[in-house]
Amino acid sequence: MPLFQCDFFSDTLKMATSMTVILPRDPSKFAKEPDGSSSGKYPTLYLLHGLSDDHTIWLRRTSIERYADEFGIAVVMPNVHRGFYTNMKNGFDYWTFVSEEVPSFAQASFPLSARREHNFAAGLSMGGYGALKMALRRPEMFAAGAGFSGALDVVSESLDFLFEKREYERIFGSKAETRGSDDDLFRLAEKLAASDGPVPKLYQCCGTEDFLYEDNLRFLKHIRALGLELLYEEGPGGHEWGYWDAAIRRTLEWLPLPERVGAGPV
Template identity: 25%
Template sequence: MKKLIPTICFCLLFSFAVKSQTGKVFDNLKLTSKILKSERSFSIYLPPDYESSKRDYPVLYLLHGAGDDHTGWVQFGEVLHITDKAIKAGKATPMIIVMPDANTGKRGYFNTEDWRYEDFFFEELMPYVEKKYRIRGEKRYRAISGLSMGGGGTFMYALHKPELFSSACPLSASVGMLPKDTVKIKDFAESEKKSVAEMRKYFKRHSAISLLDSIPVEDIKSVRWYIDCGDDDFLFEGNSLVHISMMKKKIPHEYRVRDGAHNWTYWRESLPEVLKFVSAAFHQH
């Protein structure tokens, strides 16, 4: 009987070590962008079994809001703790989470004449991380989410390139110009020293509501949508209008309005639901 004690102790220690595994976050990674002519930072979350396995993983691109950078979801969103907990509880599949910086030099996820961030995202960042890390490159295993400005980026990227994402989860999103705001295009054109036609084209390309009217419905339906905005959020109107538009076009989507405002308390509670939602596609819902 005594001979069994070392074996039992080893098994208990091994079991504890496996259960106590945690993911890792690297929050100051760099890549050089020819498009943006600068060195760009990003953070990445690697799941608990990344170093001990040889498998490839699905990926979630997680976008920050205005005023934050690539460390926002790490520092304030508690992405490490929340994702580890969701994976351990079996509510989320192990995944890689990429968090880019869109707030250094200039701010924003959209293309302008001197800030082609959307081109950088798709032509440089995505190929770089999906080659460097063991990421599965098919649509089914790629998702995108983000808050506020990053929620707007989520809408735009998934609507501009629906062939790339299985799921999109905009949180408290800035959805772009609303129909009632179109009278302001002339003022924007004057302030930006652009023609009204140029500004109208720009806002049409960066308005979720306009894109829902111009993109083939079947393309939009190819993405699983999870839209979440608090009942006290100043961006509630735009998110509500997107929901109504999707309802009218019979585009399947999840729409959540919870008690809360435009803050990290709300978004930390959103993240577990996002992880659960995107995992359903990764696992073949």
């Protein structure tokens, strides 16, 4: 199936960067228009990497290329280094890059649908945070978001060993500044629950041996208290690729594309 390594200049980051794109082979799996006709464009999953990885990691550690072809979905994997999908206090505007520039560039360069109901985000760890942030903060753009072993509480002590204090502050500022801001998923969920706009479908999973397990349970409790729809799954597993390979396949089965051949329960 077509696999593209894209090197391009980012107007947002003001530097050269990269992303990887997978396209299905079968044009019969193009997304459908509301009248049932073919759009000529693929539904798209924006698949996000974790803190210590880059845009190539999903291809190297999972079967995402095979899964994407099976389920008929394009996959866009951008590189944000250690930027936590955030407009950094002292650094690069990775939130604007991933939520605005990457979709715009990808849709202009490849046959990808721009319709909300055909666009989704998923990711692991830091990328789980980023994917749910995209769904919660840009619900008009993304119909679903999925986080695996997500770093969902960015003011939690569970993340302290991942950063030197100065790196955290370069990204978010102080924890006091971060709590309640648009980088806080708990606050974003509250704003979404209070809004009159579209509400994306949400999926969350975490291994019971994962160091982020308690943070994930706390986020789950918060989402359910707000009355938002979220499918939660857990099971044996740590912060590791065997768990995430199974999670990404499960997500592709779950994505809300009832017209797609091979679609699973929604």
